Amino acid sequence: MTNDISRMPYQLPFPADAQEEIVIPNAVTDDDRLWVPQAENVWFRPLCLNRSQGYWMNLLKVRKAGVLSRHRHPQPVHGFVLKGRWHYLEHDWRAEEGSYVYEPPGETHTLVVPDDVDEMITYFQVNGVMCYVDPWGKVEGYEDVFTKIDLCRKHFAEVGLGEDFVDQFIR
Numbered sequence: 001m002t003n004d005i006s007r008m009p010y011q012l013p014f015p016a017d018a019q020e021e022i023v024i025p026n027a028v029t030d031d032d033r034l035w036v037p038q039a040e041n042v043w044f045r046p047l048c049l050n051r052s053q054g055y056w057m058n059l060l061k062v063r064k065a066g067v068l069s070r071h072r073h074p075q076p077v078h079g080f081v082l083k084g085r086w087h088y089l090e091h092d093w094r095a096e097e098g099s100y101v102y103e104p105p106g107e108t109h110t111l112v113v114p115d116d117v118d119e120m121i122t123y124f125q126v127n128g129v130m131c132y133v134d135p136w137g138k139v140e141g142y143e144d145v146f147t148k149i150d151l152c153r154k155h156f157a158e159v160g161l162g163e164d165f166v167d168q169f170i171r
Helices: 145-158 163-169
Strands: 036-039 042-050 055-062 066-072 077-083 085-088 094-096 100-103 108-113 120-127 130-133 139-143
Touching (some): 042 145, 055 145, 077 094, 139 145, 145 163
Antiparallel strands (some): 036 042, 042 055, 055 120, 066 108, 066 130, 077 100, 077 120, 085 094, 085 108, 130 139
């Protein structure tokens, strides 16, 4: 008999008010119903939509070259490129497959997918809001966790999954 407890599961109860975890097998899926249209040839796959802390995590999939958007972040953003590559007009670095990107609060940039990229998929954690702006900073629109939830509800209802399908991603 061994006294090795290294493989023994935690023996105490979890906090009663703790939220359930989110586990998404095969998050990068070919099932088009799970990708929410955001613009022409641009979709996102929700992973976590956190209402109480105002952030969202998603996969962004782009199947077009050119300028995607110019936007500002008042909170930090984290990204990890899974497929393809992209860059910002305002910087000289390139985000390529396997790259991690940290965008500090206050960052304003214009996302571009190069002409020779057929598909780009990047995991993003966006905190707070994305303000879409013109070249001089005038706000032209915004996204936040609540607009993302609304888009998901509408899309999932339209593709037959039901608007409550999004609830599994909401915390």
